[in-house]
Amino acid sequence: MTQDPTQMHKERKSRNYALAGVLVFFVVLIAVVTMVKIGGAS
Amino acid sequence: MPYPSASVYFALLKPRVMSLVIFTALVGLLLAPGTIHPVLGFTAILCIALGAGASGALNMWYDADIDKVMTRTQKRPIPAGEIDRGSVLGFGIFLSIASVTMMALLINWTAAGLLAFTIFFYAVVYSMWLKRSTAQNIVIGGAAGAFPPVIGWAAVTGTMPMEAWVLFAIIFFWTPPHFWALSLFMSDDYQRVGIPMLPVVAGETSTRRHILAYSILLAPLGVLPYVMGFAGVAYGAISGVLGLVFLWGAIKVWRGTGDVAARSLFKFSILYLFLLFATLAVEKLIMGMI
Numbered sequence: 388m389t390q391d392p393t394q395m396h397k398e399r400k401s402r403n404y405a406l407a408g409v410l411v412f413f414v415v416l417i418a419v420v421t422m423v424k425i426g427g428a429s
Numbered sequence: 430m431p432y433p434s435a436s437v438y439f440a441l442l443k444p445r446v447m448s449l450v451i452f453t454a455l456v457g458l459l460l461a462p463g464t465i466h467p468v469l470g471f472t473a474i475l476c477i478a479l480g481a482g483a484s485g486a487l488n489m490w491y492d493a494d495i496d497k498v499m500t501r502t503q504k505r506p507i508p509a510g511e512i513d514r515g516s517v518l519g520f521g522i523f524l525s526i527a528s529v530t531m532m533a534l535l536i537n538w539t540a541a542g543l544l545a546f547t548i549f550f551y552a553v554v555y556s557m558w559l560k561r562s563t564a565q566n567i568v569i570g571g572a573a574g575a576f577p578p579v580i581g582w583a584a585v586t587g588t589m590p591m592e593a594w595v596l597f598a599i600i601f602f603w604t605p606p607h608f609w610a611l612s613l614f615m616s617d618d619y620q621r622v623g624i625p626m627l628p629v630v631a632g633e634t635s636t637r638r639h640i641l642a643y644s645i646l647l648a649p650l651g652v653l654p655y656v657m658g659f660a661g662v663a664y665g666a667i668s669g670v671l672g673l674v675f676l677w678g679a680i681k682v683w684r685g686t687g688d689v690a691a692r693s694l695f696k697f698s699i700l701y702l703f704l705l706f707a708t709l710a711v712e713k714l715i716m717g718m719i
Contacts (some may be wrong), residue, residue, distance in 0.1 A: 394431075395431070395432045398431070398432040398433070398434045399432055401435055402433070402434055402438075404435075405435035406435075407557045413519055415477075416472065417535075419468050420468055420469065420472055420535050420699075423468045423469060424465050
């Protein structure tokens with residue numbers, strides 16, 4: 388089973404967007420959790 | 430092999446199983462005494478969900494050979510040729526490490542330890558060992574699915590008291606009649622790949638007897654949260670009635686010979702667990718508002 392290059396680029400692009408979204412979400416989550424923890428400690 | 434899309438990776442997480450895990454973990458988290466900041470609560474549930482997803486991916490990696498033969502699993506990403514096994518293994522290991530590390534650093538070590546044990550239990554003890562070697566695979570393997578409320582509880586308190594283990598016991602004793610009811614009308618699939626499910630190894634009569642035995646244990650266990658005082662009267666009444674209906678369904682399976690009773694018990698078992706945990710959650714939320 389092979390995929391044509393256009394289709395492959397489309398799949399790769401959508402996966403990269405998903406990955407970028409996950410990374411941004413992760414960074415925001417860590418930042419918010421840090422603020423919550425610092426707030427709880429003080 | 431086509432380039433796997435994001436949706437292929439999502440399918441590897443077994444989203445339907447994950448939704449049940451999230452739900453029961455959330456109930457454990459809600460029932461635990463004390464409070465947890467909503468952001469931390471969300472993070473804990475996210476870690477549990479990722480851990481469940483990791484277990485699902487590792488299970489699909491190991492079971493790829495039988496998944497391509499069984500009708501129920503033929504459309505999973507590996508047998509469908511959407512992704513290679515190596516990528517799935519890497520994805521599962523990465524998610525396992527990420528979920529446990531996040532839980533340890535952001536929530537607490539007790540919850541992280543339990544999460545790590547649960548992933549190990551499902552992926553190694555159940556998938557790689559028991560599933561293909563004993564007819565009691567569902568009984569012991571079911572423990573992995575029973576851990577999420579205990580992890581949710583531990584995320585709030587850092588402890589694992591008796592109340593959390595009662596929630597564990599309800600899911601633990603619910604799992605065998607639920608899956609054996611399914612296997613009564615899906616046994617051909619399991620037989621084809623040599624999985625020693627109870628109907629295949631011990632026969633239908635023995636399976637029906639086992640379903641009844643576990644249901645007799647499950648019905649009173651379901652009421653235990655009320656008896657122990659961490660659920661209210663509404664839960665006591667609902668769990669009592671649901672337990673009796675479950676038991677009646679199991680008796681019909683035990684006395685019957687066809688698929689009808691087993692199919693109906695299988696469907697009701699899903700509703701049973703959902704209603705039990707939903708009542709616990711709703712009651713706790715209402716009590717919190719009063």
